[in-house]
Amino acid sequence: LAKTTQPISMDSYEGQEVNITCSHNNIATNDYITWYQQFPSQGPRFIIQGYKTKVTNEVASLFIPADRKSSTLSLPRVSLSDTAVYYCLVGDDNFNKFYFGSGTKLNVKP
Amino acid sequence: DADVTQTPRNRITKTGKRIMLECSQTKGHDRMYWYRQDPGLGLRLIYYSFDVKDINKGEISDGYSVSRQAQAKFSLSLESAIPNQTALYFCATTSGGEAFFGQGTRLTVV
Numbered sequence: 001l002a003k004t005t006q007p008i009s010m011d012s013y014e015g016q017e018v019n020i021t022c023s024h025n026n027i028a029t030n031d032y033i034t035w036y037q038q039f040p041s042q043g044p045r046f047i048i049q050g051y052k053t054k055v056t057n058e059v060a061s062l063f064i065p066a067d068r069k070s071s072t073l074s075l076p077r078v079s080l081s082d083t084a085v086y087y088c089l090v091g092d093d094n095f096n097k098f099y100f101g102s103g104t105k106l107n108v109k110p
Numbered sequence: 111d112a113d114v115t116q117t118p119r120n121r122i123t124k125t126g127k128r129i130m131l132e133c134s135q136t137k138g139h140d141r142m143y144w145y146r147q148d149p150g151l152g153l154r155l156i157y158y159s160f161d162v163k164d165i166n167k168g169e170i171s172d173g174y175s176v177s178r179q180a181q182a183k184f185s186l187s188l189e190s191a192i193p194n195q196t197a198l199y200f201c202a203t204t205s206g207g208e209a210f211f212g213q214g215t216r217l218t219v220v
Contacts, residue, residue: 032207034207034208036209041198041214041216042213042214043114043200043202043211043212043213043214044153044200044209044211045211046208046209046210049207049208087152089207091207092207093206093207095141095143095158095202095204095207095209096143096155096158096166096168098207099152100145100152100153100154101152102150102151102152103152
């Protein structure tokens, strides 16, 4: 299992950009990095996935340096509804090997 | 309709009772999973199935059993429920590294 390390919690204010960094020193060549968002009492929801460099979609950006030992999820201009737990997962197509740690609890304040 | 549907959404049962949690998916994916989540913690894998004939134990399978009735259906059973199985249970299906989770079943064992 390629385990990950994330901050336990982060606070932000509405309208700010939030960057959540994840460390994954044991990432394998075939692994890619995936981020999920979870609201209380709901199942996690896929946000973004990448292998290297930068990936952007309508929700977030994912920055991955050349050594791939870390990654940063960037949420532009957060709102109160972005308050959730964010999980960084590392793995290949074998999702059963994905390790869900405790994630990062993001609290967005007005 | 949701891609992954879990029933029941909430259940209270007594110690020693047998209980079944059901999951069905409309994504047409072969791979399905059962997770449990305890308060403030990440998801832990109970069982997973790569197809109807393939069932595998996850990280915490003791006290649980599963049945894959069809590609779309994957049930989790607690043969003799105990209080420390009180948790939020999630079913998921995957395609590559993207997972689709159900809304969860909140199980309380008293």
